[in-house]
Amino acid sequence: MIVPADSSFLDRAAEIIRSGGLVAIPTETVYGLGADALNPAACARIFAAKKRPFFDPLIVHISDIEMLKTVVSSVPEKAQRLMDLFWPGPLTFVLPRSAAVPDIATSGLPTVAVRMPAHPAAREIIRRSGTPIAAPSANPFGYISPTTAAHVEAQLGDDVDLIIDGGSCSVGVESTIVSFQESVIRLLRPGGISREDLESAVGEIFTDISSDEAIHAPGMLDSHYAPKARLVLISEDDPVTPSFNSALLSFRKPVQDGFKASEVLSVSGDLSEAAVNLFAAMRRLDESGAEIIYAHRVPEHGLGDAVMNRLRKAAAQRITH
Ligand code: AMP
Numbered sequence: 001m002i003v004p005a006d007s008s009f010l011d012r013a014a015e016i017i018r019s020g021g022l023v024a025i026p027t028e029t030v031y032g033l034g035a036d037a038l039n040p041a042a043c044a045r046i047f048a049a050k051k052r053p054f055f056d057p058l059i060v061h062i063s064d065i066e067m068l069k070t071v072v073s074s075v076p077e078k079a080q081r082l083m084d085l086f087w088p089g090p091l092t093f094v095l096p097r098s099a100a101v102p103d104i105a106t107s108g109l110p111t112v113a114v115r116m117p118a119h120p121a122a123r124e125i126i127r128r129s130g131t132p133i134a135a136p137s138a139n140p141f142g143y144i145s146p147t148t149a150a151h152v153e154a155q156l157g158d159d160v161d162l163i164i165d166g167g168s169c170s171v172g173v174e175s176t177i178v179s180f181q182e183s184v185i186r187l188l189r190p191g192g193i194s195r196e197d198l199e200s201a202v203g204e205i206f207t208d209i210s211s212d213e214a215i216h217a218p219g220m221l222d223s224h225y226a227p228k229a230r231l232v233l234i235s236e237d238d239p240v241t242p243s244f245n246s247a248l249l250s251f252r253k254p255v256q257d258g259f260k261a262s263e264v265l266s267v268s269g270d271l272s273e274a275a276v277n278l279f280a281a282m283r284r285l286d287e288s289g290a291e292i293i294y295a296h297r298v299p300e301h302g303l304g305d306a307v308m309n310r311l312r313k314a315a316a317q318r319i320t321h
């Protein structure tokens with residue numbers, strides 16, 4: 001059931017979280033499927049509803065810095081600096097976990113991913129629940145992430161106890177994830193905060209993930225964020241012949257006639273606007289019934305890194321479905 005983010009429903013959401021239920025929560029990135037992060041049975045319901053493999057750890061969401069202390073055991077100095085600058089907001093930190101965090105939330109890793117979201121309804125639900133909330137995107141595993149309450153209802157409506165409608169997501173792609181090891185900062189996933197913004201605050205950030213590390217960054221799962229249609233990446237200038245079984249996801253060029261459906265991400269070529277529109281546009285093209293979606297590559301800087309990351313994964317061959 002979709003309900004507005006007013007005070008009585010925020011209370012209801014908090015009650016459901018405290019009693020081990022699932023609430024779809026609006027955040028500035030995408031809608032999250034939330035459960036009490038400190039309750040293993042509640043976390044298990046997230047994996048079941050999403051059909052998410054247990055090796056893919058969850059992000060734990062907090063409402064304030066006090067709550068950070070309940071989930072992590074230490075905060076490196078550079079992480080602190082980034083938190084001061086970018087929290088609340090679309091930036092997730094992988095840090096040493098505290099004993100309170102159950103194994104199921106971290107897939108048994110010694111670290112936990114933690115974020116303080118900017119969306120006021122999200123923080124208010126966490127605050128009223130009195131517990132950190134684990135929340136991956138509220139969609140079946142591997143499919144396009146939801147950026148409206150209606151997207152959640154369409155796919156997980158029967159599996160969640162309540163959907164809080166906080167409007168369309170203002171960032172539109174998932175959070176940037178960074179990890180810290182001694183003095184090395186690594187970018188595990190590009191997202192809502194650009195690499196440039198992070199680097200101007202703390203210097204160089206590495207992208208390599210050494211193979212001996214037992215972490216499962218989204219990059220290890222090649223296919224993700226994917227429509228049912230086959231997605232093919234092309235350059236803006238590549239000629240494509242429109243047809244009635246194909247769709248076009250244009251970055252900024254006006255679309256030609258002849259496609260089954262088409263979408264433009266940002267007429268002015270603004271990468272943040274493209275990120276905001278990306279998932280909803282992909283979804284509409286998929287719903288058109290087109291068999292192939294041609295998608296224009298976008299420049300890889302600013303939020304364009306996150307957009308290209310999602311497009312590449314959407315284009316990857318699926319192994320499991
Ligand atoms: P999401 O699916 O948007 O909730 O993002 C969760 C992602 O965060 C996972 O797929 C992992 O890649 C990453 N993640 C969560 N916890 C950890 C961790 N402890 N170490 C490394 N990556 C993590």
Ligand code: MG
Nearest residue numbers: 136137138145
């Ligand atoms: Mg997801």
